[in-house]
């Protein structure tokens with residue numbers, strides 16, 4: 416009995432002593448004596464954790480804006496073992512995306528890439544190199560090019576109509592758009608990538624949601640990459656392995672089905688999975704395309720493509736409810752354009768410029784990736800008179816730049832009119848409007864995303880009038896944020912729809 420009590424008291428003390436000793440040993444081994452002495456400015460760093468404690472309490476994009484207000488638009492932080500460079504001005508974004516594009520074209524190796532994405536066999540989180548560039552090229556040509564995106568118009572139209580039917584079925588009781596929209600977005604990507612609905616959509620979406628938790632780059636294991644034991648102690652490695660197992664089972668089934676299809680099938684209806692399997696068989700690429708590459712690419716497209724579009728649409732609806740005058744103007748635009756016809760067609764997009772402006776304004780205020788995806792600096796770079804060390808993690812605070820009064824008049828207001836024809840576009844050299852990032856790693860799914868969001872939104876606005884449940888007033892709708900990989904609404908968006 417006594418010895419059990421002694422163990423209970425002593426064990427934590429012994430364990431914490433060992434842990435502290437290990438931490439100190441690691442700190443001295445990893446202390447960065449070779450760091451250049453003209454690093455960008457930043458707050459004072461604590462041993463071992465660096466500036467980690469300064470990111471606690473608020474979402475990182477908000478904390479980093481506050482720090483940038485004190486230390487300037489080129490900020491250096493030490494997060495555990497990593498140098499983190501935070502960029503908060505359009506002028507410096509130009510340097511990253513244009514002047515030094517190649518030097519900033521890699522991504523840090525995160526645990527999620529190693530454990531979930533088959534040891535970085537994908538291209539979204541993969542380091543810069545031949546495999547990244549070829550996988551990106553294949554996906555762009557086969558799935559995300561202007562021509563391919565156009566060819567998926569019929570899928571968007573069908574999914575738009577399915578969405579309308581589901582909302583009609585609610586017959587005036589509140590509809591939870593935060594539950595409905597992700598299914599619709601996921602089906603759109605699934606049908607484009609592997610030619611049919613995802614049969615395991617429910618479990619797939621749940622596993623993807625789990626995966627997002629590990630993708631921020633702020634996981635403890637990514638901050639102290641050489642302390643792999645941390646991932647085991649905190650349980651994150653076990654969590655990632657579990658998600659990997661669930662997702663792997665689903666993509667394996669999809670691939671098996673494609674392989675089982677008659678090889679005599681006509682190539683013209685090939686989806687992306689068919690194309691990847693054919694390329695693997697032909698072996699004509701500059702590298703050997705593995706089954707892991709194919710699975711990781713499929714996951715990449717779902718990881719990057721599903722949540723981003725569905726979250727944006729939820730923010731659009733949030734802002735429209737909060738601004739009934741803008742909602743009315745958008746409905747008038749689409750209802751006038753339809754002029755008696757009952758079916759929205761993909762080709763109508765160009766006839767609705769105001770809807771387009773609303774989506775852009777939403778992406779300005781609620782970018783799904785407020786810090787974009789982190790980049791890795793491939794060699795040491797001089798920026799604004801400071802040295803950015805090789806291997807630094809680069810974060811661009813797109814959220815802060817897109818709300819900066821230097822570039823935007825009345826930046827906190829939702830005003831779609833600011834995006835009239837002469838104003839910022841994604842493609843032009845507007846480094847103050849960067850919801851899709853830029854340079855070599857710019858989002859390849861931009862057109863796919865814009866077309867999907869537009870088509871769903873057009874259906875929501877044409878067929879229904881919208882209001883908050885229980886007679887709540889527009890300004891009572893909250894805009895609280897939650898951040899995993901994407902910046903989502905914290906609370907579900909529940910609205911009442913009246914069919915018109």
Ligand code: HEM
Pocket residue numbers: 538539540551604715716719720721723724727778782783784787788850851852853854855856857858859860861863864
């Ligand atoms: C509103 C919707 C979307 C937003 C706001 C968005 C935003 C972004 C951003 C900010 C990046 C990082 C760019 C950078 O590092 O400079 C990115 C990368 C990426 N996006 Fe998107 N995205 C969206 C939709 C999509 C869709 C629909 C797909 C595909 C179906 C997609 C596929 C990708 C991929 C594969 C990457 C990684 C590219 C690379 O590293 O080479 N995205 N996206």
